[in-house]
Amino acid sequence: MAIATVSGPPGAAACGGDAGGDRPVLLARARLVAQVLGRIYRSFLLTLLVAALLPTLWGWSSFVVRSGSMEPSISVGDVVVAKPFASGSKVPVGRVVIFPNPAKPDSGELLVHRVVENLGGGKYATAGDANPSNDPTPITDEGVDSRATLLVPFVGRPFVWLANGNMAPLVLWSGITVLAFALATQRFGRRRNGDGPGAGRPAPGRRHRGFARRHPAAAVPVLALLVAGGIGLAGSQSAMAGFTARTISPSNTWAASASLGHRVTLATPGAVVRGAVPLTATMSNTSVGDGYTVRMEYARAGTSTWTTACTKSASPYSCAWATDGLTNDRYDLRAVATSSSRTLTSPVVTGVLVDNLAPSVTMQNPGTPLRGRVTFAATAADAHSGVASVVLQYALAGSTTWRDLASDTSSPYSYEFDTTTLVNGTYSFRAIAADVAGNATISVAVTNRVVDNVVTSVVLNDPGPVISGTVTLTASAASTAGVASVRIQGAPAGTASWGDVCTDTTSPYTCVYNTTFVADGLYDLRAIVTDGAGRTTTSTVVANRRVDNTAPRASDVQTTNGAVAGKLDTADTMAFTYTEQMRPTSISPGWDGSSVAVSLRLRDGNSLGLGSTGDTVDILRGGSAVNLGSVNLREDYISTFGTAQFNATMTASTVTVNGVTMTRVTITVASQASGTTTRTVTNSSTMSWTPSGVATDLGGLGTNTTTALESGTFDRQF
Structure with missing residues (x-):
C-alpha cells in the first residue's frame, strides 16, 4: 500500500492554523x-x-x-x-x-x-x-x-x-x-527576537516588554x-x-432655577389688597435638606428699593404682609429664597395696588313726603382702587335695624324705588360705599323722611307725537284714600302756563280736547289727581306733543340733470317737498321712506288734453300710481301721444327749510324700461306739481291739492 506524504513549512499543521497565536496581537x-x-x-x-x-x-x-x-x-x-x-x-x-x-x-x-x-x-x-x-x-x-x-x-x-x-x-x-x-x-x-518566522509573537522563553x-x-x-x-x-x-x-x-430666577434644579415662585395676592395680606411662596425641586429660608419683599412699583414684608424659614412659606402703615400706591412683590450657598428670586408680581383708605359717601336727601316711585341717590368717590358698590339702606325712625333698599355698582349711584312697598311712617336713609379693596364707609343718615302713600300714582297716557282736531286724553290714577278727581292740563311747551283741559271724577278719567281752539305748535300735557283727603299728586309731563290742524301742501318740485341736459334719461332726479312731515305709508302702502324700486312714467300732454307742451310725469309702484300726484313739465319731452317708462328708486328724507321740518321725496331715474324715445328740450320752463290729497301728515290730515310751481331760476328741466 502506498502512503501519500504532504510537505510544508516547518511547524505547520496539516489542517487549519494556530488560532491561539493571534490573541496577543488583538490584545495589543x-x-x-x-x-x-x-x-x-x-x-x-x-x-x-x-x-x-x-x-x-x-x-x-x-x-x-x-x-x-x-x-x-x-x-x-x-x-x-x-x-x-x-x-x-x-x-x-x-x-x-x-x-x-x-x-x-x-x-x-x-x-x-x-x-x-x-x-x-x-x-x-x-x-x-x-x-x-x-x-x-x-x-x-x-x-x-x-x-x-x-x-x-x-x-x-x-x-x-x-x-x-x-x-x-x-x-x-x-x-x-x-x-x-x-x-x-x-x-x-x-519583540526583540528579530524578523522571520514567528515575527510579531513573543519569543519563547523571553519576557515581552510592551504595553503591560x-x-x-x-x-x-x-x-x-x-x-x-x-x-x-x-x-x-x-x-x-x-x-x-x-x-x-432679582426679578427673574428662571435661568438660575433651571440650571440648579430649584425654583421659587410667589403667588399673586390679588390686584388690589388691604390690611394684612397673605403671601405664599412655593419652592420646587427641593428637599428637606436644602434648608431654604424664604423672604417676601415689596417695593414701590417700578423701583428697586426692596423691603422685607415677612420671612418664613420652613415650608409652608406663607406669612402676612402688613400694609396698614404703607402709602396707598402700587407695589411690586417678590420672594427671595436663600440657603447656605444659593439665592433664588421669584418672578416679580407687579403693580399690586395697596388701598387702606375707605371711600367717601353722602346720602342725598330724597325729600318729604315720599310717595309712589321715588329716586334715591348717593354720591361716592375713592381715590385709589375705585368705588365697587354703593348700598342704599332704610330704617324706621327709632329703629337700629337697617335694611337694603338697593345696590348700585356704577355712578350715578341711584335707584328708583316704589315706596308703596313700605309701611307709611317716618324713615331714615343712608348709604354704604365699598371700594375694590374692601374698605367701606357709612354715610351720615338723612332722617325724618315721611313715607305717605295715601296717593299712589297718576299717569297721563301719551296721545301721540302729533294731534289734531278733537282728541280724547286719558289718565289713570289710584289712591288708598280714593280718587276725588283728575284734571288734565296743557301748556305751551317748556312753559308753566298750565290751563285746564277738563276734569273727570270717575274712572276711566278722560277728557275731550278740541285742538282747533289753540294755535298749531308744541304743547306739554299733564294730569293732577286729588285724593279723598284733599291732597294732590301731579303726573309726569308728556312733553312736546305737536298740535297740527293745518293740512300739508306741496311746497316745491325740482329736477337735476344727470347726463344729457334737457333730456329725461339716466341719473336725472326729481324732488317733491311738502310743507311738513308726512307719513310715508300714506304715499305708498307699506313704505317706510327707505329706498324702493318704482317706475317714472312720462306721457305726452296731448294724450292728457294738455297740448304738446303739457308733457306730464307721475310715479308708479307695482303698476299703480303712488300718492305723490303729477308734475306738468310745461314742455315737449316726448313725441305726440307717446309714453315712456323709466326704472327708478324712491326715497324719503326729513329736511329743514326756513326753520320748518319737512318731508322730501326724491326720485332717481335709471335706464328706460319701455316706450317712446324721449326728446332733448332747449327751452326753459316752470314745472307745476299737483299733489295727491291721499297723502297725509303725521297728524293724519290729507294734503291740500293746490298746485305748486317750481321755485328758483327759470331753466330747462333735467
Missing part, C-alpha cells in the same frame, strides 16, 4: 487604542486648563460659571476669562461684562451678563441671554469690573459638582481621569500640572463666589 491593538484615547483626553484637558489659567499671568481673571442665565452662549461649568475694565473706557453694548450686582450692592455678588442698551447718562441696561427680561437695575461706567474675552468650555464643571455637593458625577469623572492619565503614561514595547510594562514615574509631572491647574481654577471659583452662586436679575 486594543491596548494601543486605549493608550491613544488616554493621550487625547489628557491633551484636551491640559489644553483647557492652560487656556483658563495662562491669561492670569497678565492680570486677567478666570470665573467658573455655576448658573444658566447666559445659556446657550455660556453654560454651567464653563470658565470665563475676563480682561480688567479700564476706568474711562467705553462700555461695549452687545458684549458680555462682569459687574457687581447693582440690586444687592453690599452682597459682593457678581453678575456675568450682556450689555443690551445704552440708556444715556452713563447708564446701561443688562440682561442674561436666557432671561426673558432685562435686569431691573441698570449699571454705570464705574460699575463694570471686567470684560469677558475668552470662554473655556467644560473645564470648571468638576468644581461646580464639588461646590454643589454633587459627588456622583465628580467621583465618576475622577475615576475616568485617573484611568486616562495612567493609560497615557504607558508606552508600547516591541508601566512607568508611573512618567505620569508624575503631568499629574502635578493637573493638580496645580485645579488649585488655580478652584481659587478663581472661590474668589468669585458671589458670581458663581447667582448670575440673574
Whole structure:
C-alpha cells in the first residue's frame, strides 16, 4: 500500500492554523487604542486648563460659571476669562461684562451678563441671554469690573459638582481621569527576537516588554500640572463666589432655577389688597435638606428699593404682609429664597395696588313726603382702587335695624324705588360705599323722611307725537284714600302756563280736547289727581306733543340733470317737498321712506288734453300710481301721444327749510324700461306739481291739492 506524504513549512499543521497565536496581537491593538484615547483626553484637558489659567499671568481673571442665565452662549461649568475694565473706557453694548450686582450692592455678588442698551447718562441696561427680561437695575461706567474675552468650555464643571455637593458625577469623572492619565503614561514595547518566522509573537522563553510594562514615574509631572491647574481654577471659583452662586436679575430666577434644579415662585395676592395680606411662596425641586429660608419683599412699583414684608424659614412659606402703615400706591412683590450657598428670586408680581383708605359717601336727601316711585341717590368717590358698590339702606325712625333698599355698582349711584312697598311712617336713609379693596364707609343718615302713600300714582297716557282736531286724553290714577278727581292740563311747551283741559271724577278719567281752539305748535300735557283727603299728586309731563290742524301742501318740485341736459334719461332726479312731515305709508302702502324700486312714467300732454307742451310725469309702484300726484313739465319731452317708462328708486328724507321740518321725496331715474324715445328740450320752463290729497301728515290730515310751481331760476328741466 502506498502512503501519500504532504510537505510544508516547518511547524505547520496539516489542517487549519494556530488560532491561539493571534490573541496577543488583538490584545495589543486594543491596548494601543486605549493608550491613544488616554493621550487625547489628557491633551484636551491640559489644553483647557492652560487656556483658563495662562491669561492670569497678565492680570486677567478666570470665573467658573455655576448658573444658566447666559445659556446657550455660556453654560454651567464653563470658565470665563475676563480682561480688567479700564476706568474711562467705553462700555461695549452687545458684549458680555462682569459687574457687581447693582440690586444687592453690599452682597459682593457678581453678575456675568450682556450689555443690551445704552440708556444715556452713563447708564446701561443688562440682561442674561436666557432671561426673558432685562435686569431691573441698570449699571454705570464705574460699575463694570471686567470684560469677558475668552470662554473655556467644560473645564470648571468638576468644581461646580464639588461646590454643589454633587459627588456622583465628580467621583465618576475622577475615576475616568485617573484611568486616562495612567493609560497615557504607558508606552508600547516591541519583540526583540528579530524578523522571520514567528515575527510579531513573543519569543519563547523571553519576557515581552510592551504595553503591560508601566512607568508611573512618567505620569508624575503631568499629574502635578493637573493638580496645580485645579488649585488655580478652584481659587478663581472661590474668589468669585458671589458670581458663581447667582448670575440673574432679582426679578427673574428662571435661568438660575433651571440650571440648579430649584425654583421659587410667589403667588399673586390679588390686584388690589388691604390690611394684612397673605403671601405664599412655593419652592420646587427641593428637599428637606436644602434648608431654604424664604423672604417676601415689596417695593414701590417700578423701583428697586426692596423691603422685607415677612420671612418664613420652613415650608409652608406663607406669612402676612402688613400694609396698614404703607402709602396707598402700587407695589411690586417678590420672594427671595436663600440657603447656605444659593439665592433664588421669584418672578416679580407687579403693580399690586395697596388701598387702606375707605371711600367717601353722602346720602342725598330724597325729600318729604315720599310717595309712589321715588329716586334715591348717593354720591361716592375713592381715590385709589375705585368705588365697587354703593348700598342704599332704610330704617324706621327709632329703629337700629337697617335694611337694603338697593345696590348700585356704577355712578350715578341711584335707584328708583316704589315706596308703596313700605309701611307709611317716618324713615331714615343712608348709604354704604365699598371700594375694590374692601374698605367701606357709612354715610351720615338723612332722617325724618315721611313715607305717605295715601296717593299712589297718576299717569297721563301719551296721545301721540302729533294731534289734531278733537282728541280724547286719558289718565289713570289710584289712591288708598280714593280718587276725588283728575284734571288734565296743557301748556305751551317748556312753559308753566298750565290751563285746564277738563276734569273727570270717575274712572276711566278722560277728557275731550278740541285742538282747533289753540294755535298749531308744541304743547306739554299733564294730569293732577286729588285724593279723598284733599291732597294732590301731579303726573309726569308728556312733553312736546305737536298740535297740527293745518293740512300739508306741496311746497316745491325740482329736477337735476344727470347726463344729457334737457333730456329725461339716466341719473336725472326729481324732488317733491311738502310743507311738513308726512307719513310715508300714506304715499305708498307699506313704505317706510327707505329706498324702493318704482317706475317714472312720462306721457305726452296731448294724450292728457294738455297740448304738446303739457308733457306730464307721475310715479308708479307695482303698476299703480303712488300718492305723490303729477308734475306738468310745461314742455315737449316726448313725441305726440307717446309714453315712456323709466326704472327708478324712491326715497324719503326729513329736511329743514326756513326753520320748518319737512318731508322730501326724491326720485332717481335709471335706464328706460319701455316706450317712446324721449326728446332733448332747449327751452326753459316752470314745472307745476299737483299733489295727491291721499297723502297725509303725521297728524293724519290729507294734503291740500293746490298746485305748486317750481321755485328758483327759470331753466330747462333735467
